[in-house]
Amino acid sequence: MLRFIIRRLLVTIPTILVVISITWVLIKLAPGNFYSGEKKLPPAIEKNIRDKYGLDKPWYQQYGRTMWNILRHADFGTSLKYEGQSVNTIIARSLPVSASVGILAYILALIVGIAAGSIAALKQNSRWDYSSMALAMLGISVPNFVLGPILVLVFSLTLYWLPPSRWGGFPSRNLILPVLTLSAVYMAYIARLTRAGMLEVLRSDYIRTARAKGLSERDVVVRHALRGGLMPVISYTGPALAFLLTGTVVVERIFALPGLGNYFIQASLNRDEPLIIGIVAFIAITLLLMNLLVDIAYAFLDPRVRY
Amino acid sequence: MRVRNWKRLGALLSVATLAIANLSCGISAKNEVFFGKTIPPERNILRYVTGDEPETLDPPMSTGQPEARIYMAIYEGLVEYHPKNLRPIPALAERWDINNDSSEFTFHLRHNGRWSNGDPIDANDFVYSFRRALSPELASRNAYLGAYIKYAEAYTARAVFVRDPATGQFLLARDFQDDPVPEPLSSKPLAASSEYRATAEEPNADPDSAFHQLMHTPTRLTLPGDQKARTKLLDKNPKLKAAATGKEFVTVKAEDIGVEALDKYVLRISLVQPAPFFSGLLAHQVFRLVPRKVIEQYGDRWTEPEHIVTCGPFKVKTWRPYDKLVVERDPMYWDAATVKLDEIHFYPMSDNPAIMNLYKVGEVDAVLNHTVPNAWLDVVRNKKDYMDAVEAAIDYLQINVTKPPMNDVRVRKAFNFAIDKNAWAQWRRIVKPLTAFTPEGIFQGYPQPKGDQFDPDRARQLLAEAGFPVVKRADGSYSCPSFPVSEVEYIYNTQESNKAMAEWMQAQWKQNLGITVSLRNMEWRTFLNARAKLEYKGFSRGAWSADYMDPFTFLSLFYTGGESGTGWLDPKYLAMVDEANRMLDPQQRYALLAKAEKYMLDAQPVIPIDTSAVNWVKKPYVKEMYPNPGGLFPWKYVYIERDQSKWDFGTPSLAE
Numbered sequence: 001m002l003r004f005i006i007r008r009l010l011v012t013i014p015t016i017l018v019v020i021s022i023t024w025v026l027i028k029l030a031p032g033n034f035y036s037g038e039k040k041l042p043p044a045i046e047k048n049i050r051d052k053y054g055l056d057k058p059w060y061q062q063y064g065r066t067m068w069n070i071l072r073h074a075d076f077g078t079s080l081k082y083e084g085q086s087v088n089t090i091i092a093r094s095l096p097v098s099a100s101v102g103i104l105a106y107i108l109a110l111i112v113g114i115a116a117g118s119i120a121a122l123k124q125n126s127r128w129d130y131s132s133m134a135l136a137m138l139g140i141s142v143p144n145f146v147l148g149p150i151l152v153l154v155f156s157l158t159l160y161w162l163p164p165s166r167w168g169g170f171p172s173r174n175l176i177l178p179v180l181t182l183s184a185v186y187m188a189y190i191a192r193l194t195r196a197g198m199l200e201v202l203r204s205d206y207i208r209t210a211r212a213k214g215l216s217e218r219d220v221v222v223r224h225a226l227r228g229g230l231m232p233v234i235s236y237t238g239p240a241l242a243f244l245l246t247g248t249v250v251v252e253r254i255f256a257l258p259g260l261g262n263y264f265i266q267a268s269l270n271r272d273e274p275l276i277i278g279i280v281a282f283i284a285i286t287l288l289l290m291n292l293l294v295d296i297a298y299a300f301l302d303p304r305v306r307y
Numbered sequence: 308m309r310v311r312n313w314k315r316l317g318a319l320l321s322v323a324t325l326a327i328a329n330l331s332c333g334i335s336a337k338n339e340v341f342f343g344k345t346i347p348p349e350r351n352i353l354r355y356v357t358g359d360e361p362e363t364l365d366p367p368m369s370t371g372q373p374e375a376r377i378y379m380a381i382y383e384g385l386v387e388y389h390p391k392n393l394r395p396i397p398a399l400a401e402r403w404d405i406n407n408d409s410s411e412f413t414f415h416l417r418h419n420g421r422w423s424n425g426d427p428i429d430a431n432d433f434v435y436s437f438r439r440a441l442s443p444e445l446a447s448r449n450a451y452l453g454a455y456i457k458y459a460e461a462y463t464a465r466a467v468f469v470r471d472p473a474t475g476q477f478l479l480a481r482d483f484q485d486d487p488v489p490e491p492l493s494s495k496p497l498a499a500s501s502e503y504r505a506t507a508e509e510p511n512a513d514p515d516s517a518f519h520q521l522m523h524t525p526t527r528l529t530l531p532g533d534q535k536a537r538t539k540l541l542d543k544n545p546k547l548k549a550a551a552t553g554k555e556f557v558t559v560k561a562e563d564i565g566v567e568a569l570d571k572y573v574l575r576i577s578l579v580q581p582a583p584f585f586s587g588l589l590a591h592q593v594f595r596l597v598p599r600k601v602i603e604q605y606g607d608r609w610t611e612p613e614h615i616v617t618c619g620p621f622k623v624k625t626w627r628p629y630d631k632l633v634v635e636r637d638p639m640y641w642d643a644a645t646v647k648l649d650e651i652h653f654y655p656m657s658d659n660p661a662i663m664n665l666y667k668v669g670e671v672d673a674v675l676n677h678t679v680p681n682a683w684l685d686v687v688r689n690k691k692d693y694m695d696a697v698e699a700a701i702d703y704l705q706i707n708v709t710k711p712p713m714n715d716v717r718v719r720k721a722f723n724f725a726i727d728k729n730a731w732a733q734w735r736r737i738v739k740p741l742t743a744f745t746p747e748g749i750f751q752g753y754p755q756p757k758g759d760q761f762d763p764d765r766a767r768q769l770l771a772e773a774g775f776p777v778v779k780r781a782d783g784s785y786s787c788p789s790f791p792v793s794e795v796e797y798i799y800n801t802q803e804s805n806k807a808m809a810e811w812m813q814a815q816w817k818q819n820l821g822i823t824v825s826l827r828n829m830e831w832r833t834f835l836n837a838r839a840k841l842e843y844k845g846f847s848r849g850a851w852s853a854d855y856m857d858p859f860t861f862l863s864l865f866y867t868g869g870e871s872g873t874g875w876l877d878p879k880y881l882a883m884v885d886e887a888n889r890m891l892d893p894q895q896r897y898a899l900l901a902k903a904e905k906y907m908l909d910a911q912p913v914i915p916i917d918t919s920a921v922n923w924v925k926k927p928y929v930k931e932m933y934p935n936p937g938g939l940f941p942w943k944y945v946y947i948e949r950d951q952s953k954w955d956f957g958t959p960s961l962a963e
Contacts, residue, residue, distance in 0.1 A: 032832030037370055038851060039864065040839045040872060041448060044464030048446035081627065083363035094909065095809040149660070156668055160344075164664040166654065167630050256656045256665075258629030266360070271832055 001299065005292065012288045019284045020277055024063060027273050034080045034271040044090065054079065066277065076278035081270040087278035090263060095282075098247030100170045105183035106244050110140035110237065113187045117194025117233075118226065121202065127232075132191060139188025148181040148254040164255040178255045182248060186240055190233055198229035227301055234301065238294030242287040340956070342690040343667030347928040347947050351649045355660050356674040360629050360655040364610040364921040366592040367440035372852075372938055373675065375592050377653055380634050380942045381597040381617040384666060385414050385433065385574070386586060386621040390944055391961045393699075393856045393937045394588045399428060399596065399618070399641075402576070406481055408891050409583040411522075416572040421639045422598055437597045438561040446472035449593035452854065455585055457522055457562035457565030457577045463929070465532035467556035468563075478528040483547055504680040518567050522577040528589035532558060583893055584857035601856045618944040620646045629655060647946035663687075666924060673925035676938040681804060684736055691927065691956045698921045699749045699936035700852030701741055701861070704797075704812070704914040709842050709874040712791060717773040719911040722846075723759055724766035725819040728916060731811060744904055745858045746918040749936050753858050758800075758915060763819040770820060777821055785821030795845035796825045808916070812846075821883070838872040847872065849913065853937060858900050859888070865907055875912030927954035934958055 035041065035049050054065070069075045076087035088090045116136070120129040154179060156164035168174030201207060209221050247261030262278060267275035269304055298305045347525045348354065359375035366378045379388070385403070386395035420428035422894035439445055441453045441466045452458040461468075469478040529535045530551070537556075541548040565577030578585060586593070598609075598616040605614045612626045620642065621634035632653040636646050658682050676698065679687045687693050712718045721823070726846050729738035739747055742758030759765075765778040775790040797813065799805040809826045816822050824845060829837065837849045849872070849945070853860045857924060864871045866884060880903055887899030908915075921934045931944040948954060 005846055030832070031836075034832075036835040036839065037448065038835075038849075042451050044460075045448060045450050045656035048443045048450075048463070048465075049448070051443070052446040078607070081362055082360075083365055083630070092630070093627075152664060157664060160668060164668055164671060165656075165661045166670070207904060241480050246462065249515065253658055254661060256654075258659065261630060269831060270697050276827070282464060 002297075005296070008031055008292050008295070009031070012292075015288060016281055016284055017067075020067070020281050021063075023280045024273075026064060027271065027276055028059070030271060034273075039114075040101070054082070054204055059074075059189045063214055066274075070277075070281070077274035079267075079272055081272040081275070082268070087274050090275065091260065091278060091282055092245070094258055094260045094263050095245075096170070096254070097167060098261060101175060101178050101182060101246050101257065101259065102244030102247070104175060104179045104188065105244060106237070106241055108179060109186035111182040112144070112183075113190025114194050114230070114233070116187075117191040118198055118229075119231070120191065120195045120220070121198035122221065124199065129195075133195070136188040136191045136246055139184045140192075142184070143250075144181050144185065144248075145250050145254065147184055148177070148251060151177050152254075160239055163210075165254070167257050178251050178257060181254070182189060182244070182251045186237075186244070189240075193232045193236055194229060197232045199224050199227060201228040204228070234297050238290045238297075239287060242283070242290040244252060246283045246286055315907040316524075327649070327850065336376055340690065340925060342687050342924060344669030345692075345926055345928065346669055347926070348672065351647065351931065351947050352652060353648050353650075353673065353761045353942075353945060353947065354652045354663070354671045356654045356656050356671050356678070358655070358675045359657050361632065361653075364615060364623070364626070366595040366597060367445065369592065370448050372407040373655070376675075376937055377632060378592045378595055379619070380621040380651055380653075380798075381619040381623060382592070382597070383619045384591075384595040385416075385589045387941050388590045388935075388937065388939050390919065390931065390941050391933050391935055391963060393587075393590075393935055393939065395590055396941075397952060398590075399433075403586060405586070409581045410520070410578045412576045412578075412586060413569070414574045416574065417641060418572060419641045420618070423617045423637050423639050425639055426600075426616075429571045429904070430574040431571075432596055433574050434568050434597065435565050436597045437566045437594065437912060438564065439597065440593050441564065442561060447593060449591070450586060452593050453592055455578045455580065455582045455588070457526075457579050458559055459564045460579075461529040461562060463556065466529040466559050467532050467537075468527050468529060469551055469554045469557060470557050472553075472555050476733060477557075478550060480526045480528045483528060483550070484718065495916075501647045506645035515571065517566065519575065519577075522565050526579070529559060530556065532556075544886070565907060569706070574889075581889055581891065582602050583896065584855060587857065588855045609683040610860070621651060629667075631655075638697065642943065646943045646956055648942065649765075651942060663924075669926075672929050673932060674923050676709060676923045677919075678923050681735075681807070687924065688737070690924070692924050693923060693958070694921050694923045694934035695737070695958045696921045696934040696961065697739060697746065697748050697936060698852065698919040698938065699746050699886045700850065701857065702738070702808070702916045702919060703741075703744070703849045703851075704846045704916065705838065705849040706846055706912055707843055707874055708912050709841060710794070711735065712773070712775070712794060713845060714909055715773050717769045718775070719757065719914075721766040721769040721773070721820065722816065723911055723914045724762045726812060726815045726914065726916070727761040729761065730918055734811065735917065737922055739920075741917045743908060744913060744924065745861045746916055746936075748918070749853075750858050750897075752894065754901045755858075756901050756908060758908045758951075764820060781810050787817065787821045790822050792823060795822075796827055796843070797846040797848075798829055798834060798843045799848040800831045801828045808848065829861045832863075841872070841874050846914075852919070856937070858897070858904070859884075861902055862900060862907070865912070865916050871912065873912040877907075877910065880907055880910075890959065925955075927956065930955065933961055 015294060035046070038303065041049075054062060066077070079085050079090060082090070082241040082278075116132040120132045122235045123129055152164045161176045162176055166174060207220060207225055212226050241256060247259040249263065249265045251257070252259040252262040253265070260282075264279045266272075267279060330748065335493045357376050359371065361374045361377055362369040362371065363374070364377070364381070366382050383398045385398060385400040387398035389396045391451050399420045401417040402415050404413040405411070416428070416430055422428060437453070437456070438448055441450050441459050441463050442455070450463045453463070469479075496863060511689045529538060542766050544857055567577075569575055596618050598618070601609045601614055601616045605611070606613060612623050615623050617637070620637060620640050621639040624633040624635040626632045632649055632655070634653070635650045636682070636818055637643065640646065656665070659678050661685065662671075662674050662678050663680070668682065679693070688695070706713050706719050708714055708719070712922055728742065732740040741747055742760060743755050745753065745755055770777055770790070771870050772789060775787055777784055777785050777787045790957065797809050799809050806828065816824055834847075837843050851861060851864060862884060865875065865880060883899065883903035883906060887896050887903060888903055889901060890896035921936070921938060923934070925932055930948045932940055
């Protein structure tokens with residue numbers, strides 16, 4: 001097990017470097033630059049800017065410097081757009097915002113999704129099954145940029161119950177609408193996956209064995225069926241957690257949250273090279289770690305999986 | 308049957324969603340006087356949405372309006388914008404003298420100016436701030452605004468003087484000009500023509516220092532500092548090459564630019580040319596005061612809340628980027644008694660519906676310009692908190708004049724004649740139709756020229772003259788089969804309002820000329836790149852808002868070429884503008900500028916469309932905040948009015 005983890009972690013490093021290099025190339029290929037505006041700059045001023053940020057140096061020097069700073073100092077540099085703010089600081093500051101919304105949405109999605117999915121599977125073809133699956137279908141098909149504004153319209157603009165947007169710290173009432181908006185689709189997927197997984201497991205031999213042993217229905221469901229039935233959910237929620245943690249562009253924009261997703265989209269639109277690379281690298285690392293966690297979780301949940 | 312039912316339900320759902328989204332501003336606001344809640348905040352705090360996330364709190368480093376508004380709270384310059392008309396009013400300078408050809412400005416600073424840490428402010432702080440803002444190392448994008456200051460442009464461009472090592476004499480610019488321009492700097496004594504009176508006794512500073520004499524010697528020749536560029540230039544000009552051979556090149560230094568502290572409280576600025584509008588320019592962020600000690604101690608990190616030292620009516624309390632910047636009243640500020648608000652909370656937001664929602668529920672008290680979405684206008688425009696006023700900004704189309712068929716002025720004119728701008732303004736509801744290149748009704752006393760009005764017959768005639776006859780079909784529509792439609796397109800940056808404008812123009816040309824111009828939307832930076840490099844054919848969307856309150860801020864777009872993104876650069880136009888700016892009489896200058904504008908309009912490198920509207924909302928209890936044409940507010944006058952009888956009902960008047 002330990003050897004497996006170490007081996008996986010070692011593979012992570014070259015993967016990240018490749019991701020960073022591809023990102024770097026893509027940024028260089030993108031037309032435009034971070035300093036352009038409605039009025040074209042006089043050439044002398046443009047040259048000052050290019051000199052200041054070393055943009056006229058040969059590409060291998062620019063690439064080399066970027067990689068060296070990342071490898072040697074774990075330093076992604078300073079944002080080009082936000083003068084004087086280091087990329088590491090920006091990530092450290094915006095991650096908690098994205099993560100608090102993300103984790104809450106994740107927990108909510110897991111609780112509601114698994115509960116609804118299990119009930120649907122246990123009472124297959126009942127009213128419970130149909131209504132929860134219909135809701136799940138709705139959750140999957142209504143995109144969050146529609147759901148968010150509707151929730152705002154109802155709970156903020158009409159009922160004046162909840163603030164329509166902005167960050168209010170953790171915990172605060174401002175979190176409720178973004179968390180609901182964000183978790184809806186995950187909740188729906190988890191419910192469907194749980195239902196499907198459970199239905200399959202409930203028909204398998206070892207459940208029949210468990211029942212034949214005379215175990216109570218509760219024990220059968222919680223100790224045996226749920227463990228097996230959740231396998232598909234686990235493999236889905238690992239990467240899902242990575243995306244939830246690192247912020248979602250749409251929800252952060254609708255609710256004006258100062259999270260990582262908001263920065264990411266702005267950085268790309270601004271051609272803010274160091275910030276883009278920093279955030280891409282961070283997301284990649286998180287994603288790889290989450291996948292590793294999923295593999296470890298498999299080993300615990302499924303007695304057949306051994307590393 | 309079942310399937311059909313489901314389908315119908317789906318359709319119903321989507322219609323319902325759309326209806327809800329459209330009504331979102333209407334539901335509870337239908338019969339109310341104001342848009343949303345009007346409960347003043349408990350404390351004297353103004354909560355304001357200023358637009359995009361501020362790039363930095365270092366004033367010369369940002370070009371945007373969102374930042375400009377923040378800088379007006381925490382930094383001050385020699386002058387400040389008037390809350391109604393944006394003309395310069397005294398700030399850290401309590402008065403100023405202008406010499407008789409408007410090429411030299413002497414500012415008398417107030418003696419009680421203080422930094423937020425209590426240190427006194429004097430003229431040397433300004434000398435430092437100006438030199439820093441214009442330095443090539445800082446690489447400020449705004450540095451071009453300082454080019455009126457003598458040798459500033461050369462300093463920013465790292466240019467060199469040419470000195471004879473034997474005599475120590477510098478080569479002079481006038482000896483190498485074919486048509487030497489008269490030296491603008493008047494060495495005549497300064498005419499004391501101040502509007503404002505001194506508050507303290509001032510010792511008489513030496514009015515004619517050695518530096519001052521230097522500023523009044525004929526302008527020195529400057530050459531590019533970069534060796535390659537210099538060699539190229541010298542190779543082209545044999546006379547210059549001969550004169551420069553054997554000479555030494557001396558880099559233009561910060562100390563060479565025309566900014567001088569005469570004594571502790573007198574600052575003199577010498578310009579390269581007469582610029583009657585220069586004092587108005589000095590309220591711009593690039594000329595605001597920055598703290599030398601803190602910058603030298605912390606470098607790049609000086610703007611962090613724990614280090615920053617400011618000089619405006621407010622100082623930074625907390626800053627959480629992408630969330631909130633809180634500034635609080637600064638007791639050290641020289642005019643702290645006037646400051647009425649305890650705090651201002653600046654919210655960085657750029658999603659218009661989200662901003663309007665926040666405004667409606669009463670979580671913010673005022674929002675930035677251009678915030679009311681088009682679809683909401685019908686409701687919001689009739690509310691008493693809607694700000695209805697013109698803006699010093701225009702929308703226009705740029706034409707790439709370097710590629711056929713648009714290199715033919717007749718074709719360009721035809722496309723202009725074919726657009727009914729009055730109909731456009733009616734459809735857009737809040738803008739004013741525009742035929743000239745300067746915004747209408749902004750610059751008082753400026754005899755704005757009239758461009759061509761809508762005239763589709765004339766448009767078709769011009770196209771025919773250019774070799775593209777327009778034929779009328781049996782059904783009354785037009786077609787222009789010989790026009791190379793593949794050579795013309797309309798590019799714009801992706802945004803709902805730009806798309807609407809593009810489609811509207813497309814329809815006009817289709818209807819009146821029978822030409823279908825294809826539309827192409829681009830991501831913002833890609834668009835800027837294509838436009839600046841003239842990598843487009845036909846038309847591109849353009850918009851410009853004033854940097855300062857003078858028509859020249861618009862006319863200068865065609866002054867240095869390339870900047871305009873059209874490829875149109877006419878020496879005659881440059882000469883006309885130069886001549887105008889040399890005029891001492893403001894009215895004469897305006898007349899000549901208007902002549903130049905007319906000349907440019909006749910060449911039609913652009914198609915003017917409209918003068919923008921400010922289009923924002925503020926709660927009625929927010930007072931002394933005016934919808935001025937620049938969207939900039941001197942915050943120290945703004946206050947929260949709790950007495951409902953004194954609230955603003957409707958747009959507050961801009962008349963003084």
